[in-house]
Amino acid sequence: MATATVDDILSDLPPGCARLILHPTCPVHRIERLLIVDADDETRDVRAALVLLVGVRGRSVLPAVRRLLANPPLVLAVKGRPEEVAEVEELLRETGAGLLLVDPDSDWDRFVSIANARIQPRSYQSEVLTLLEEDLFAIAQTTARLTSSHVVIEDAANKVLAYSTVCNDIDELRKASILARRGPRKYELLLKDLGAYRELHRTRATVRVPARPQDGLRERVAIALFAGHRIMGYIWLQETGEGFGQDVEYVLSGSATRAAAELIRYRNHQALPMREDRIVRILSGPAEAAACAHSEKMPADLPAALILIGISAEAAQADDAALKHGELANLASIHAAAYKASAIVGQFRGDTAVVLPGLQPKNAKAGLRILAEAIVGDATKHLGISPFAAVGPLAADLLSVHSTIAKTEALLRCLRRGGDASVATEDDFEAEILLHEAVADFTASAFRHRALWTLLREDSDLAETLRVYFEVSLDVAACAHRMNLHKNTVYYRISKAGRITGLDFTDPRHSLVALLHVQEWADKYKEQAEKK
Secondary structure (H helix, E strand, C coil), rough: CEEEHHHEEEHHCCCCCEEEEEECCCCCCCCCCCCCCEECCCCCCCEEEEEECCCCCCCCCCHHHHHHCCCCCCCEEEECCHHHHHHHHHHHHHHEEEEECCCCCCHHHHHHHHHHHHHCCCCHHHHHHHHHHHHHHHHHHHHHHHEEEEEEEEEEEEEEEEEECCCCCCCCHHHHHHCCCCCCCCHHHHHHHHHHHHHHHHCCCCCEECCCHHHHECCCCCCCEEEEEEEEEEEEEEECCCCCCCCCCHHHHHHHHHHHHHHHHHHHCHHHHCCCCCCHHHHHHHHHHCCCCCHHCCCCCEEEEEEECCHHHHEEECCCCCEEEEEEHHHHHHHHHHCCCCEEEEEEEEEEEECCCCCCCCCCCHHHHHHHHHHHHHHHHHHCCCCCEECCCCCCCCCHHHHHHHHHHHHHHHHHHCCCEEEEEEEHHHHHHHHHHHEEEHHCCCCHHHHHHHHHHHCHHHHHHHHHHHHHHCCHHHHHHHHHHCHHHHHHHHHHHHHHCCCCCCCCHHHHHHHHHHHHHHHHHHHHHHHH
């Protein structure tokens, strides 16, 4: 068992955060655990522990300290000034316990993380627990953004597992539960009296708890986390002044599905090395997809689809790009879980991939587009980015969804190039996808029309004129208008290109040859030419 002394912890704390005003006199004074005790908690076994007494400070801690004296802690940490805790010091001196005085302005959360790092060094099991906490905190934070509320995720025993960023608009229950990592007993009893837990155990839908200003409670919306018929925990949303949006039930159901899956995975003690990306497994081929479907209990014989969500090239170069990728994946996972409980979300080749198994082919296309639009809309609103979502073609089953990767990636590239649309299906860009695939094959070839290729690279004005000319379907007037040129200038440039290269642009075969060259020039050399 890992242990630490109070001096070890003090050496890690920031200067002025805390000081030891009474050293423990027990023969063995190594701290084995850290406990957070609320002032209203009943007597607990706190031996060999560093106890943080929260919810009270100064002389107000005396009643709680007297309750702890039946089984005194090794060290007690309280907030206050030296003159305020003189009586506490005398009480603890007789028991041999130590007293750690914490500055009233210090943050308990930071104290806890530093102390735990000393008392419980990271181990294999703690690595797995850390991954669970990271996932749950990400779910809480994303849910808070989507619902403009404060979010807490609890286990079945009401222990706080994760919560969203603390703001000034949280009520006393939320403050107390975050500090003690569980709701105070009196509030638990109040919520039970209001019938909140009875309703949560009865339904898988959301439950609303009206505000009770007389008890310091704001309005709440909650949902239970189920594994079959077993309750794994709860998600609580507290309104923060803006009220709950119309889609709070939809978002909360997706969050509950995601959080329950993480709790089940941890409960099954899934090993750290085995937390491989399920997206990569499913998209690697039928064998891996079948194995993943079997282990995850997903329908493998029904239609499935892939959605790829990416950010612009400029956003990908930003300093916070990695953070935005993670936030986008968390947001997408909540929407996808609300749409389909068996949805899987992860990173794939630098983009966010969403695999949706068990679809009904009749209305799948419309539903997938609506899902993609919801993800893009909320990402734009809450994350400050403008992503693109490519909805891939429907695969016959989960085992063949990997065959849609190429088309879906090509569709996402079209969205990035165009920049106008943010969500698209194959039907929207089929011709452009085929053209760019043809250009890609042409680019890989060593054959070029020497005169045209030389002309394009040496005369950027003429090359750009040809590009626009083909873009407007060989319409000289439209080309002149687009480029703000006189029609005679466009005629002259097109005629010059034909004269030098020997190509007749009214001949479909010659036009195709020219178009492939112009597209390659546009993809490879246009940006370079503009910088000169």
